[in-house]
Amino acid sequence: MTDIEHGNLLSRGVAEIIVEQEFIQLLKSGRSLRLKEGFDPSAPDIHLGHAVGLRKLRQLQELGHKVILIVGDWTARIGDPSGQSATRPMLSESEIEANAQTYMEQFFKVVDRDRTEIRWQSEWFDKFTLDTVIRLMSKFTVAQILAREDFSNRYRSGNPISLAEMLYPLLQAYDSVAIEASVEFGGTDQKFNCLLGRELQQIMGQTPQHVFFTPILAGTDGTQKMSKSLGNYIGIAEPPEEMYGKVMSLPDSLLTQYFELTTDVPDEEIAQFREQLNAQTVNPMDLKKRLAREIITQFHGKQDADKAEENFTRVFQKRELPEDIPEYGFAASSIQDGLYHLDVAPTLLREGIVQSNSELKRLLAQGAVELDGKKVNTSAINARDGSVLKVGKRHFVRIVIK
RNA sequence: GGAGGGGUGCCGGAGUGGUUAAUCGGAGCAGUCUGUAAAAUUGCCGCCCGUUGGGCUUCGUAGGUUCGAAUCCUACCCCCUCCA
Numbered sequence: 023m024t025d026i027e028h029g030n031l032l033s034r035g036v037a038e039i040i041v042e043q044e045f046i047q048l049l050k051s052g053r054s055l056r057l058k059e060g061f062d063p064s065a066p067d068i069h070l071g072h073a074v075g076l077r078k079l080r081q082l083q084e085l086g087h088k089v090i091l092i093v094g095d096w097t098a099r100i101g102d103p104s105g106q107s108a109t110r111p112m113l114s115e116s117e118i119e120a121n122a123q124t125y126m127e128q129f130f131k132v133v134d135r136d137r138t139e140i141r142w143q144s145e146w147f148d149k150f151t152l153d154t155v156i157r158l159m160s161k162f163t164v165a166q167i168l169a170r171e172d173f174s175n176r177y178r179s180g181n182p183i184s185l186a187e188m189l190y191p192l193l194q195a196y197d198s199v200a201i202e203a204s205v206e207f208g209g210t211d212q213k214f215n216c217l218l219g220r221e222l223q224q225i226m227g228q229t230p231q232h233v234f235f236t237p238i239l240a241g242t243d244g245t246q247k248m249s250k251s252l253g254n255y256i257g258i259a260e261p262p263e264e265m266y267g268k269v270m271s272l273p274d275s276l277l278t279q280y281f282e283l284t285t286d287v288p289d290e291e292i293a294q295f296r297e298q299l300n301a302q303t304v305n306p307m308d309l310k311k312r313l314a315r316e317i318i319t320q321f322h323g324k325q326d327a328d329k330a331e332e333n334f335t336r337v338f339q340k341r342e343l344p345e346d347i348p349e350y351g352f353a354a355s356s357i358q359d360g361l362y363h364l365d366v367a368p369t370l371l372r373e374g375i376v377q378s379n380s381e382l383k384r385l386l387a388q389g390a391v392e393l394d395g396k397k398v399n400t401s402a403i404n405a406r407d408g409s410v411l412k413v414g415k416r417h418f419v420r421i422v423i424k
Numbered sequence: 425g426g427a428g429g430g431g432u433g434c435c436g437g438a439g440u441g442g443u444u445a446a447u448c449g450g451a452g453c454a455g456u457c458u459g460u461a462a463a464a465u466u467g468c469c470g471c472c473c474g475u476u477g478g479g480c481u482u483c484g485u486a487g488g489u490u491c492g493a494a495u496c497c498u499a500c501c502c503c504c505u506c507c508a
Contacts, residue, residue: 270461275461414454
């Protein structure tokens with residue numbers, strides 16, 4: 023059994039625990055805790071940023087605690103106020119169902135399914151009447167809700183805040199009441215909502231939950247938080263090669279943070295990395311390769327990690343051809359001396375390798391298209407059967423004459 | 425109900441009758457360099473074509489004025505602030 027105070031359970035991957043001392047006592051008491059984790063079914067993909075918290079959940083599950091996963095089918099209709107998109111179309115039930123499915127497939131890559139209870143918000147919110155809603159709302163004041171940082175920012179800068187959005191924190195808080203959560207999990211950006219849960223539980227005569235905040239992981243751009251809408255994320259269900267590439271393109275400055283939050287590499291070793299980086303006795307690239315392997319091994323297994331590394335070395339470092347190149351059939355208009363004359367534009371467009379003809383023209387003009395290692399400047403080419411076309415940095419196409 | 429301000433490309437944000445497919449910044453893409461890091465540097469960044477050029481469609485929506493509109497007029501829709 024993990025030593026609660028001496029391991030890194032309460033230090034690594036933890037931003038803040040409220041109330042910390044009480045939480046420690048609770049852990050020591052040997053009671054099985056109910057760990058609340060919510061998810062928004064409008065964005066079903068889980069990325070490394072989410073994984074930080076999920077890994078923590080897993081760790082606690084191993085100590086015998088239970089995860090209550092809440093499918094936010096009602097809050098999804100409102101839309102997360104921290105999101106930029108003002109109004110999101112309401113998801114249909116079947117969309118939510120499908121998203122939840124996808125989400126859980128990914129969720130249980132990290133979290134233990136057997137120690138998880140899945141609850142839907144609709145279990146309790148479907149029964150709400152206007153009366154219930156009003157009574158819930160009457161427990162809080164506008165000033166209280168406006169105290170939330172992003173609300174007050176938006177209010178000050180004259181951006182709209184819908185009343186429905188203001189309801190969002192209340193619904194999330196009520197979830198804690200509904201499932202009698204003893205601990206809520208969330209990123210530090212969830213601070214307001216989680217604390218409101220504490221308050222509401224107290225008002226409704228329950229023991230207020232403790233809150234376990236996990237740090238926000240920086241995205242691949244190195245500055246903003248990892249998020250799907252910003253496009254700076256590494257999804258845990260992405261193919262190994264994609265993950266490897268994305269990890270390698272991370273800014274060096276993120277290295278130790280990533281080791282700490284997304285891998286099980288021991289603290290001592292990470293401390294060593296940090297020293298080596300400071301002293302410049304190690305090539306950050308090598309550490310990054312290690313990081314990529316660690317991450318991919320977690321989500322795909324060691325074999326895939328090795329393969330992804332091989333592929334990376336081959337394609338991007340040695341600039342050779344990848345092992346597997348997707349084949350596409352092309353119809354040639356004529357043949358001369360074993361060379362087929364054909365236009366690759368329609369196929370590239372159809373396969374989505376380029377978004378438009380204009381884009382392809384641009385790429386051609388900029389020298390981003392190669393046929394068997396030689397730059398070409400027109401989409402009408404003379405190719406062999408089996409020639410390889412490279413479009414941009416990462417698209418490879420094997421030409422098969424049909 | 426009243427007064428005022430505003431809706432421009434992925435985002436921010438100029439532009440108030442013609443040389444504007446629309447200044448600039450960010451993001452993105454591509455070339456060189458390289459460790460698919462950073463920094464640097466160059467180009468692209470609505471769509472289509474016979475591509476040193478031509479065409480089409482864009483500035484909340486729908487009409488109108490004009491040789492010509494993102495820019496003027498009318499109606500409508502949406503957003504923000506203040507007063508009640």
